[in-house]
Amino acid sequence: MNVPIRxxxxxxxxxxxxxxxxxxxxxxxxxxxxxxxxxxxxxxxxDGQLLFSLPLHIYNRGYCSLKEFNLSTxxxxxxxxxxxxxxxxxxxxxxxxxxxxxxxxxxSMDSVLENDAEQYLFNDNNLTASxxxxxxxxxxxxxQISTNxxxxxxxxxxxxxxxQPSYGRFDLTHSAVSVPxxxxxxxxxxxxxxIRVELFDSGGSLLGESQTQFYVPQHSSYDGNLEFHVxxxxxxVSAAHNGHFNVYFSTPLFEYxxxxxxxG
Amino acid sequence: MVEEKKKRKNIVKDISFRVxxxxxxxxxVYLIYFLLAPVLAxxxxxxxxxxxxxxxxxxxxxxxxxxxxxxERTIFQYFFSTARALFFMAYLLFSMGNGVISxxxxxxxxxVNLTLFYTIAMTLSLLGFASTILQxxxxxxxxxxATSGLQPPQKA
Numbered sequence: 001m002n003v004p005i006r007x008x009x010x011x012x013x014x015x016x017x018x019x020x021x022x023x024x025x026x027x028x029x030x031x032x033x034x035x036x037x038x039x040x041x042x043x044x045x046x047d048g049q050l051l052f053s054l055p056l057h058i059y060n061r062g063y064c065s066l067k068e069f070n071l072s073t074x075x076x077x078x079x080x081x082x083x084x085x086x087x088x089x090x091x092x093x094x095x096x097x098x099x100x101x102x103x104x105x106x107x108s109m110d111s112v113l114e115n116d117a118e119q120y121l122f123n124d125n126n127l128t129a130s131x132x133x134x135x136x137x138x139x140x141x142x143x144q145i146s147t148n149x150x151x152x153x154x155x156x157x158x159x160x161x162x163x164q165p166s167y168g169r170f171d172l173t174h175s176a177v178s179v180p181x182x183x184x185x186x187x188x189x190x191x192x193x194x195i196r197v198e199l200f201d202s203g204g205s206l207l208g209e210s211q212t213q214f215y216v217p218q219h220s221s222y223d224g225n226l227e228f229h230v231x232x233x234x235x236x237v238s239a240a241h242n243g244h245f246n247v248y249f250s251t252p253l254f255e256y257x258x259x260x261x262x263x264g
Numbered sequence: 265m266v267e268e269k270k271k272r273k274n275i276v277k278d279i280s281f282r283v284x285x286x287x288x289x290x291x292x293v294y295l296i297y298f299l300l301a302p303v304l305a306x307x308x309x310x311x312x313x314x315x316x317x318x319x320x321x322x323x324x325x326x327x328x329x330x331x332x333x334x335x336e337r338t339i340f341q342y343f344f345s346t347a348r349a350l351f352f353m354a355y356l357l358f359s360m361g362n363g364v365i366s367x368x369x370x371x372x373x374x375x376v377n378l379t380l381f382y383t384i385a386m387t388l389s390l391l392g393f394a395s396t397i398l399q400x401x402x403x404x405x406x407x408x409x410a411t412s413g414l415q416p417p418q419k420a
Contacts, residue, residue, distance in 0.1 A: 012391045012395060015388050024304065027303055028303050030306060140381065144374070147373065149371065
């Protein structure tokens, strides 16, 4: 009976040594694993969606390959409603290799503006990003890391304002009304489109309409004037000293309106 | 008289051999821990309190191993060996729970699924436990044979 017992003991010891060596090797390899985030890039897709691309560099200098690398991000607004979800899957990252992965997130402006459009169009805000990265380390140890962070959202029409209308004569029947318009594009993308403004008097009658095209690169401001031609009559001119504007925004990414701005 | 002196000398020699053997084994185990601890530190550093718990575990494990080696060729050797195997299994059970370790650092949360490692370690501990029980049974049966004067049948 001595021999089988001894053989059992020896076999157990050998397996223990192998297991401890494997764990030590895995832990040592973990030390040589580096992740580096590149510069995120925003682009606009032709179908009117916003593409957020995040380059992720993985330097696997350890002794073990990484399997089933999965990166998932969920963007949600300040009320917790999900705006976008994206997954990136890499089957194998071999040992001793550097891999660059592009994690692409598609943000639909319709989803962003769904709950509170004015909050995101005219005010800077924060989106919440939940990031989860999982991988199987050394073929044996499934590992997952997750974090939440706030992602700054720059308003494309930050501080949008229409100034007081100034009146001038256009011709015998119409007067020219000029309205200064300004905003800052705080968004991470260039903005191009049309703005259409309707001018209403205090009685709610439409006096005139103006439309302007704009192109505002990211992080720059816009200053311009809108011209209206209002019929020249005593009643209409006196009524036009106060009233409201209805503003309609049209870009390849979204349509929004009317935004009602009183004047006078 | 001479024979008694010789017997006493043998006992002293035997005990000193056991002490030396136990000390060497304890030093070897501690040396393995000493060498592995810095390697495992980056992984275990993420889990608060695990290194202190491992230190306590190594201390108790070495103590039980020393006692087992010092009481060699007595039934107490198997008591201590069994206690060591049970202690190892209990430590694994309490420290690892269901095998999924989760820890948080600042805004990050890390989850490591050690179920497979846990299963292998538990299986090996059970094998170790079974081995000590078998050794104890073997020891007792050999001693019973010796006291009764019965010898196992010799092969022709």
